[in-house]
Every structure is written in C-alpha cells, then in structure tokens.
Amino acid sequence: xxLLLAACQSDQNIARNSHTDVFMQEPASEVDILWVIDNSNxxxxxxxxxxxxxxxxxxxxxxxxxxxxxxxxxxxMDLDNPQRGQLLGNPRVLTPxxxxxxxxxxxxxxxxxxxxxxxxxxxxxxxxxEPMVSGDNLGFLRDDAVLSIIFVSDENxxxxxxxxxxxPSTSCYEESERLIPxxxxxYNFRGIKGPGGQRVIGSAIVGPKVADGCDGSWxxxxxxALAEGLGGQVGxxxxxxxGGLMYDLGLAVSGELDTFQLSYAAxxxxxxxxxxxxxxxxxxxxxxxYDSEYWILRFDGDFVPPRGAQVSVTYEVASG
Numbered sequence: 038x039x040l041l042l043a044a045c046q047s048d049q050n051i052a053r054n055s056h057t058d059v060f061m062q063e064p065a066s067e068v069d070i071l072w073v074i075d076n077s078n079x080x081x082x083x084x085x086x087x088x089x090x091x092x093x094x095x096x097x098x099x100x101x102x103x104x105x106x107x108x109x110x111x112x113x114m115d116l117d118n119p120q121r122g123q124l125l126g127n128p129r130v131l132t133p134x135x136x137x138x139x140x141x142x143x144x145x146x147x148x149x150x151x152x153x154x155x156x157x158x159x160x161x162x163x164x165x166x167e168p169m170v171s172g173d174n175l176g177f178l179r180d181d182a183v184l185s186i187i188f189v190s191d192e193n194x195x196x197x198x199x200x201x202x203x204x205p206s207t208s209c210y211e212e213s214e215r216l217i218p219x220x221x222x223x224y225n226f227r228g229i230k231g232p233g234g235q236r237v238i239g240s241a242i243v244g245p246k247v248a249d250g251c252d253g254s255w256x257x258x259x260x261x262a263l264a265e266g267l268g269g270q271v272g273x274x275x276x277x278x279x280g281g282l283m284y285d286l287g288l289a290v291s292g293e294l295d296t297f298q299l300s301y302a303a304x305x306x307x308x309x310x311x312x313x314x315x316x317x318x319x320x321x322x323x324x325x326x327y328d329s330e331y332w333i334l335r336f337d338g339d340f341v342p343p344r345g346a347q348v349s350v351t352y353e354v355a356s357g
Contacts, residue, residue, distance in 0.1 A: 055307075060297050060348040067104045067182035068290055073161050075190035076111040076151030083274055087189055087242070088142040090283035095138065097284070097291040105290075107131040108177050109144050110164050112190060113151035116199075122163030123173045130177045153206040157188045158222045158263065159196035165229055184230060185290045188241040188263075191254035191274050196222070210255075219259055223266040223331075238294075239267030240286055242274050251275040266331040268296035295341045299332040303352035310334065311349040312342045329355075 074084060098105055108124045108131070115121070124130065126144045131137040163169060165186075170178050178184070188194075195201070195209035196217045209216070226237050241264045243257025254274055264271045270289050272282030289295075305327050310317045318324045323338035334350060342348050 054301075054354040055351065056299075056301055056303075056354050057349060057351045058297070058299050060350075062294065062342040062344055062346045062348060065103060065183040065291075067179060068098070068185055069106045069178055069182045070108070070185045070187065070290060071161060071164060071177070072107070072109045072145060073157045073186065073188045073190075074109060074111055074145055074147050075155050075157065075192065076113055076147045076149060077153050077155055077192065078149045079191055081146075081149050083189060083191060083242075084146045086276075086279040087145050087283070090279035091141055091145070092138060093280045094283040094287040094290075097287040097293070101291045103291060104182075105133065106177060106179070106182070107137060107141055108164070108174070109141075109147065110160050111147050111151050112155040112157040112160055114156040114159050114163070114196075115152045115154070118152070122160050122169050124164065124177060129174065154195045154197075154201070154209060155190050155192045156194065156196045157190055157260065158194045158219075159198075159217070161186050161188070162222065162225055165226075178229070183236055183238065183290075184226075185238045185240070185269075186226065186267075187269075187286060188239075188243065188257075188260045189274070190241075190243055190257055190260065192244070193255050193257050194259040196259075216259070219262045219266065222263055226263075226267060237267055238269045238289060239263045240269035240271065240289060242272040242279065242282065242286075245273050245275065265328060265333060268294065268298050268333055293341070293344055295337070296333050296335045297348060297350070299334060299350060299352070301352075302329065302332055302355040303327065303350075304355050305329065307351075307353040308334075309351045312340070312346050 110122060110124060113121060131140055164174055165178055197215060198217055200215040201208045201212060230237055241257060241260035243260045244254030245251050246256050261271050270285050276282065308327060310325055317340055321337060324340055325334055325336050327334055336342060
C-alpha cells in the first residue's frame with residue numbers, strides 16, 4: 038500500500054511531496070534461495086561450516102511452512118568453465134520433497150579447484166537470467182516467489198565483464214575501478230522480479246573490514262554493499278561456527294526482516310516510523326537508522342518488527 042500526499046511549505050510557497058510506505062512483516066509463501074559458493078583453493082573449511090550450519094538456517098523456513106527451493110552455483114566464471122552460472126547437483130533444484138538437508142550439505146561443499154578470480158555477482162546474474170533460466174536452470178526461478186541470493190566467499194568480488202582478462206587475480210584489487218559497479222548489479226537483480234514484483238534479498242558471508250582482523254580472507258566489501266542495497270544480512274566468514282549467522286539468514290529469508298527499502302530517497306529529518314501504533318525513534322542501538330545511499334531503513338536491537346506487524350514510514354521525498 039502506498040499513499041502519495043502533498044504538503045505545502047508556506048514560507049516558500051512550493052509543493053513538497055510527502056510519501057508513506059507501508060510494509061507487512063509477514064512470511065513469504067514461496068522463496069527461491071540461490072547459494073553462490075566460492076570454490077577457490079582456500080575455501081574448504083568455510084564450505085564445511087556452511088554445511089554444518091544449514092539446519093540452523095532452515096529451521097525458521099520450515100516452521101513457517103514456506104514452499105522453498107534451493108540451488109547452488111560457484112563463483113567460477115572463467116570462460117573455459119562449462120558450468121559457469123549452472124546449478125549444481127542432481128537434482129539441480131532441491132525442494133521440501135527431497136532429502137534436502139543431507140543433499141544440501143553435500144552439494145554446498147563444491148570443492149576448491151575453481152578460479153582465483155571470484156566473480157560471485159556475475160555468476161548469480163548469469164544463473165538468474167536468460168538463457169540459463171529457460172535452459173540449464175529451468176524451474177528454479179518462480180514468478181511469485183521471493184528471491185534470496187546468499188554469497189559465501191573469502192575474497193572480494195571480481196566481476197569485470199572480462200575487462201581484466203589475462204591479468205593476474207591481484208588486478209581485481211589493483212584495478213578495482215574496472216569492475217562492474219555494484220549499483221548495476223542491484224538494479225539488475227531487482228529487475229529480475231520487475232516493477233511491483235516479489236522482493237529480492239541479497240546476503241553475504243564474507244571477510245570483514247581490515248581493521249577487524251581476519252587471517253586468510255580479504256574484505257568482501259562489494260558483496261557487503263550489495264547486501265546493504267538489497268536489504269539482507271552480512272556475516273563474518275572468519276567466525277569459527279556459522280550456526281548463529283545462518284540462523285539470522287534463515288530469519289531474513291522466512292520473512293522476519295530488519296531492513297526495509299523505501300520507495301524514494303527520504304529527507305532524514307522528516308522520517309516518522311511506526312510499528313503498528315508505536316512511534317519508533319531513530320537510535321543506532323535500539324531503534325532505527327537510515328541509509329541514504331540505498332534508501333534502506335534498518336531496525337536494531339529489540340525494535341526489529343515481529344511477524345504480523347505493520348511498518349509505516351512517512352517522509353518528505355528528497356529532491357535531486
């Protein structure tokens with residue numbers, strides 16, 4: 038539900054647009070979950086942790102009786118890889134009718150012989166667009182399902198549209214300005230569902246910022262930026278146990294979101310946020326914060342809206 042109002046600013050005698058977005062914190066009835074797994078030579082332990090944490094991930098999805106599908110691809114997009122963007126396994130799409138827990142645990146451990154130029158964002162887009170969705174990946178992407186994409190990598194994304202072909206993997210960092218902009222991927226992933234379609238959620242288990250310290254990984258800031266732009270979760274790949282973060286990923290997929298994307302850029306000083314009838318104040322610890330780059334409202338602490346709640350956000354639309 039979206040309302041568009043006009044407010045008059047008398048001192049300047051101009052019309053200013055006021056807008057209200059209304060969201061329902063409710064589980065989806067269908068969700069397609071694509072896991073994009075780094076299969077470079079340093080990823081064996083991380084793949085095993087994802088497998089070990091899968092039951093924590095799937096708990097909330099099972100409890101809400103969501104009709105889910107699971108698929109797995111790798112980050113290897115080298116031109117000599119015939120499986121680039123292709124769902125792995127047999128069957129390639131796991132459903133509640135399969136022995137999906139054990140099959141996923143086996144499937145997600147994709148091996149470590151993949152490219153050292155990890156291109157997870159390009160791999161996901163390849164998997165979810167033509168010709169793949171009508172070809173090798175037929176049946177995974179459903180029109181009425183929420184789409185959740187989860188990236189797992191200990192390196193930053195190097196999606197370059199072959200701009201760095203025949204150069205070493207270090208060029209992904211040394212010439213990062215030649216990589217495909219994150220905003221392009223956010224736009225294209227949202228476009229998969231089209232205007233007014235089901236939502237797309239992007240999440241990531243990646244290396245943290247350098248200052249946080251993490252041996253054996255590089256900061257996955259491109260994946261993190263995409264997750265911010267698509268209202269998902271970001272977990273630390275250096276955690277020894279993924280149980281907790283996998284549980285949080287499952288909550289997001291099952292419909293208990295802590296982020297909501299507004300329809301327009303907001304003038305932050307004008308934001309009024311209600312959960313049901315309660316006015317929630319801006320607070321980075323126990324309230325909400327606003328990301329002006331991606332128009333994301335994020336709830337923190339005890340103020341994450343419970344299932345069944347209505348979130349209402351009124352604001353003046355920023356110009357320019």
